[in-house]
Amino acid sequence: MALYVKKFGGSSVATPEKMRNIARRILSERQPGDQIVIVVSAMGDSTDDLLALASQVTKDHFGREMDMLLTTGEQVSIALMALTFQAMGVPAISLTAAQAGIIAEGAFSKADIVDVRPDRVFRELDAGKIVIVAGFQGVTSEGDVVTLGRGGSDTTAVALAGAMKADMCEIFTDVDGVYSADPRYVPDAVKIDEITNEEMLEMARLGAGVMQPKSVEMGMRYHIPIHVRSTFTKEAGTIIREETTMNHTQFAVRGVAQDAHIAKIAVLGVPNVPGMAYSVFNALAENHVSVDMIVQSIRSADTDKTDIIFTIDNNDLDEAKKVLEALKQEGGVPDVIYSDDKAKVSIVGAGMLGAPGIAARMFGALGRSGVNIDIISTSEISISCLIPRTDLTKAVQAIHKEFFGSEQA
Ligand code: ADP
Ligand code: ASP
Ligand code: MG
Numbered sequence: 330m331a332l333y334v335k336k337f338g339g340s341s342v343a344t345p346e347k348m349r350n351i352a353r354r355i356l357s358e359r360q361p362g363d364q365i366v367i368v369v370s371a372m373g374d375s376t377d378d379l380l381a382l383a384s385q386v387t388k389d390h391f392g393r394e395m396d397m398l399l400t401t402g403e404q405v406s407i408a409l410m411a412l413t414f415q416a417m418g419v420p421a422i423s424l425t426a427a428q429a430g431i432i433a434e435g436a437f438s439k440a441d442i443v444d445v446r447p448d449r450v451f452r453e454l455d456a457g458k459i460v461i462v463a464g465f466q467g468v469t470s471e472g473d474v475v476t477l478g479r480g481g482s483d484t485t486a487v488a489l490a491g492a493m494k495a496d497m498c499e500i501f502t503d504v505d506g507v508y509s510a511d512p513r514y515v516p517d518a519v520k521i522d523e524i525t526n527e528e529m530l531e532m533a534r535l536g537a538g539v540m541q542p543k544s545v546e547m548g549m550r551y552h553i554p555i556h557v558r559s560t561f562t563k564e565a566g567t568i569i570r571e572e573t574t575m576n577h578t579q580f581a582v583r584g585v586a587q588d589a590h591i592a593k594i595a596v597l598g599v600p601n602v603p604g605m606a607y608s609v610f611n612a613l614a615e616n617h618v619s620v621d622m623i624v625q626s627i628r629s630a631d632t633d634k635t636d637i638i639f640t641i642d643n644n645d646l647d648e649a650k651k652v653l654e655a656l657k658q659e660g661g662v663p664d665v666i667y668s669d670d671k672a673k674v675s676i677v678g679a680g681m682l683g684a685p686g687i688a689a690r691m692f693g694a695l696g697r698s699g700v701n702i703d704i705i706s707t708s709e710i711s712i713s714c715l716i717p718r719t720d721l722t723k724a725v726q727a728i729h730k731e732f733f734g735s736e737q738a
Contacts, residue, residue, distance in 0.1 A: 330362030331496040332454075336369070336464065336486035340503040341560035342406050343373035348413045351501075351560065355459070356419060364454040366493070368464045368486040369410055371402025376465075376479075391648075396437045396466075396476045400425075403463035403482070410461045421459040424449065426466040426474065431485060433467025433475050436617040440467055440475035441543065442484060445492035462489060483544035491551025498548070498555045500540065505559035506566035507532070507539055509733050510585040514725045519733060521583065522565075525572045528583050528679055531711050535675040536588030545569065572679070581684040582676050582732040587725045589718055591621070591671040592643040593703070594653070598663040601633045608661055609637060612652050618645045622673075622706045622715060638704065640715060643669050671703065672721040674728060675713035688712050694731035700724045 335355065342348055355365060370376075379399050383390060407423035414421035426433070430446030453460045464482025467475050477484050483500055490498035507529065508518040524532075526549045533542040539557060548555050548569060558566030599605045606625065613620060623639040641649055646669055653665045674695075681687050691712055695702060700723065704715040716724055 330360070330364075332364045332366070332493060333497055333499065334366045334368060334486050334490035334493070334495045335499045335501060336482055337367065337560060338482065338500075338502045339370040339373055339376070341501055342369050342410065345409065345413070347560075348406075348410055352410070352413045352417060352419070356417070365459050366450060366454070366489060366495070367410065367459065367461045368482055368489065369403065369406040369461060370464050370482040372406050372409075375402045375405070388647075390644075391436075391438045393437055393473060396474055399438075399476050400463070400466040400474045403465050407461045407463045414459055414461075419459060420457055421461060422453050423461045423463070424453070425463050425468075426485070427468035427472070429460075429462045429489070431462075431467045431488065432470070433477065434469055435475070438476055439478045439617065440469070442467055442477065442488045442547070445488050447489060447493050450489070450493065477543070478541065480538060480541035481543070483541040484547055487544040487547040487551070487553065487555060491547055491553050495553065498553055500544075500555060500557045501560040502539065502557065503560065504539060505562055505564055507537070507557050507569070507584070509583070510725060510729045511537065511539075511587065514587060514722055515585070515729045518729065521567050523568045523570060524583060525679060526569060527572070527710060528677055529569045531677045531708065532584050532586045535586040535677065535711060535713060536673065537584065537586040540569075580678055581680040581687055582678040584677050585725055585729045585732070586675045586677060587721055588673045588675075589721055590643045591640050591673050591715065591718075592646045592649075593638065593640050593668045593671045593715065594649060595666045595668075596637040596653070596662050596664075597666065598628075598634045599637055601627065601635045605635075605662075606637060609653070609656065612656055612661075613641075613649060616648055616652050618649045618652065622704050622713070624704055640671065640673070640704070670718050671715055672718040672724075673713050673715050674721065674724045675711050676728060676732065677711045679710050681710055681712070690731050691728055694727040695724055698723050698727040700727070 411421045411423040432444040433440040434443045435441045450460050464485040487498050506520045510518040512518050530545040533540045555569040621640045625637045627635050656662050700720040702714045706713050
């Protein structure tokens with residue numbers, strides 16, 4: 330007897346037939362006494378379709394009404410999934426985030442789960458039902474529905490699993506685990522059997538879209554192992570777990586990640602006096618724009634001007650432009666240049682620290698492929714390079730070949 334939280338992504342629930350297959354699989358694997366909570370995403374590409382629909386009436390994709398619109402996608406899936414079970418004669422109930430006690434706060438479209446109060450979920454499980462919860466959404470203390478950022482159903486599932494002390498959180502998706510690179514970019518990427526929370530979090534933050542970064546943080550907070558696996562096959566996938574429970578020895582490089590959605594902003598000719606960086610980054614933070622790579626450089630020894638160059642998610646570019654152009658009008662910054670054609674490629678591995686020469690190998694692979702590096706940044710377990718977006722596929726493949734080609738890292 331165990332409590333499972335099983336999350337199915339958009340491609341897994343894309344059609345009623347796929348929903349029926351999921352229901353059949355869950356019922357055939359269920360042991361007597363097992364309690365099952367299912368978290369589902371919107372069907373197929375329906376979140377993108379809703380965004381496209383909104384584009385026909387507004388350019389502004391953030392705010393209360395956008396979240397009201399986008400959360401409908403998951404509500405279609407939960408109801409259909411519950412109806413699927415009921416049609417098979419199995420008691421099931423769908424719950425929205427408000428009904429399941431998923432409490433969230435923060436900006437619309439990127440809210441964070443701050444509390445989970447799963448009393449109703451427990452009651453329905455105890456009444457013998459399969460409970461189907463809408464992913465990607467939360468409810469605020471005001472009663473507004475908010476979304477948790479793209480890929481947010483992963484976070485709903487892990488938060489629920491953690492708060493309910495589930496035995497396992499399973500993330501079912503269209504790949505059979507976490508790979509050494511996105512298989513869409515690198516067809517011969519290799520499946521990773523187990524990966525530490527820290528490595529997975531870094532991969533996810535650096536663009537490995539298979540898990541939303543916040544979901545990995547939730548897993549760390551609640552000490553809950555996560556099994557990423559295929560909806561369509563029964564083989565074991567990848568276990569994301571705490572380092573102390575890992576069986577495998579560390580690899581210097583565990584994976585390559587890429588992010589194609591980067592914009593670069595250069596604030597030029599800023600007076601080299603205290604408080605300038607603060608005024609730029611504080612204005613952005615107040616408007617919920619997160620900044621990633623940052624470089625500040627002095628133009629030359631005999632000038633008192635500096636350039637501040639940084640990157641953001643290109644979905645935030647319009648908001649950042651508004652903020653920085655307002656700052657410019659007020660005389661806060663002299664000149665700003667925006668480029669929306671960048672990408673970031675990264676390598677991740679907890680063993681990287683003790684292995685000299687890793688950075689040189691990455692830069693060598695890029696150099697031999699004729700890819701120019703714009704900005705380099707590092708963390709304890711990763712190295713990232715900002716490059717032209719048009720070179721991204723070739724860069725990811727070259728770096729993957731360097732570390733996972735004939736010679737393993
Ligand atoms: P879902 O709809 O199930 O949430 P996603 O599209 O969000 O699915 O995530 C699965 C996709 O993540 C895969 O199809 C794959 O292209 C992509 N992905 C990116 N990086 C990786 C990686 N390192 N390993 C596996 N998949 C990855
Ligand atoms: N439907 C949402 C999205 O497309 C949430 C999710 O799939 O996790 O981002
Ligand atoms: Mg996803």
